[in-house]
Amino acid sequence: MNAITLLDYAGVTVFAATGALAASRKQLDIIGYLFLASVTGIGGGTFRDLILGVPVFWVGNRVYVLICALVAVLVFFTAYRIESRYKLLLWLDAVGLAAFSVMGAAKGLAITGSPVVAIVTGVLTATFGGILRDLLAGEPSVLLKPEIYVSAALAGAAVFTLGALVGLPPYAADLAGFVAAFAVRGGALRFGWAFPSYKSRPGRKPEDIP
Amino acid sequence: MNAITLLDYAGVTVFAATGALAASRKQLDIIGYLFLASVTGIGGGTFRDLILGVPVFWVGNRVYVLICALVAVLVFFTAYRIESRYKLLLWLDAVGLAAFSVMGAAKGLAITGSPVVAIVTGVLTATFGGILRDLLAGEPSVLLKPEIYVSAALAGAAVFTLGALVGLPPYAADLAGFVAAFAVRGGALRFGWAFPSYKSRPGRKPEDIP
């Protein structure tokens, strides 16, 4: 099993776990756990494969769906023991984000050869599953928070792509991308890192605009 | 016209009607009815075909879009007579859910030969149109309710797939899947069936977590 396959399984597993934790927060039944775990675990990669025009990864390999199902059942029976499911969700999401930013960029680069496309598919793969989870579970979207999130995926995809372009051995480029993304997102979670912003005025409600 | 084609047209028709009823609840104009009816009627099948990598079903056959348009116009002129549009919406949605759980599983099984994929495409086809409708119309998502919903689609897809694997004649497997899904969802609507749940604590709001 090479590093990319490992990142792939790891990403699906931890994203599936975040979906199941969101299901637990919403007090869904076991099928709700299965559904959210699957959507979150395989959503980002599905979108990536559709855009790249290649067969969707889990259609040809049942292992992915079975991982999601297994994780959902496991979380269903253990989530009640966890003190802060939301914190665990955020940290697992950070691991998945880092794994998928590299995985998505690697697949995009392998198929199109274009660094620009590689970076875009890296970011999409890493963020799409979590966005779907938050949308479906009615969680506050991580996109609208001041903390750094998409940037971490961008860092991971860019570092990996750069590493691959300058000829690093695959393991090294994968690792560098993963570490870059996880360090950025982890720093944001731990220390509240955020970009300096322009402090633009907040948008008014449409009905308040004369 | 075989049983699968019949299920297909029936599913598109009733899902289009639920989209139009949602448009009526939101007091949209006629084009809003057309839009929501189309998205709901053909959304699930579109997603299924993209994932399976086959041509999207309504691109090659204009009948589907015309059904959605016809249903939208019909509901536009009659919805004001209906006493409870939401109840009608839920029951039509149950019919569509049952039809599409079988239809989606049948197409997934025919194309990939994998029972696991068949069950996933059955569930996705059956639930995706309704999820899109609720998201776009701002209705409370049926996913987050305690009542059984995704489970009904799972029951229909699983019963059909099992029936097909043990060699039931197509009509029988189709019918068994349809009846299974409709019975489960109908029971949930009529009697409030829900899975026993762990009664996990509800999730706290992110800002309340220390």
Add this chain to the structure above:
Amino acid sequence: MNAITLLDYAGVTVFAATGALAASRKQLDIIGYLFLASVTGIGGGTFRDLILGVPVFWVGNRVYVLICALVAVLVFFTAYRIESRYKLLLWLDAVGLAAFSVMGAAKGLAITGSPVVAIVTGVLTATFGGILRDLLAGEPSVLLKPEIYVSAALAGAAVFTLGALVGLPPYAADLAGFVAAFAVRGGALRFGWAFPSYKSRPGRKPEDIP
């Protein structure tokens, strides 16, 4: 550069600008601008290409992603000067809607030869990016407002398709479609045009239904 290519770049540019303006209203950081500008700028066309089963347009041509990035940076440094970002967003959205309704219909017609499919892909291409933007940015969805929106896309796609079918030269059909869509949407923005509606009762909340 022919008229369709021009409409394509123009549509991507103005939709990217609306995404960046939404990011400004939500006080996101620069990466949030990049993300929303890209999703809005290339979202509708991505969906169109997936449905038509052709390679996604921006995967083979990096110019589109670079346009989105450039627009995002430009808006990031200038949006604070704009008095009403929401009004500007709405008018740019109208330009993009008109450009993409023609562009989407032209591509659908060229690939399938079906006028019905051309009109549907025109409407989808024109509206999907904006719907995604509103969903992700938590803006009130333009779909649920009484003003005419989807209808404008429908007008543009239908006028273009009709023009192409009766044999207008490409430039003329493109222009007629663009003008039709922009006139309808512009009229709705300026004069509050709305369809006469049935004044159906608003939907009750599910919990209020006996």
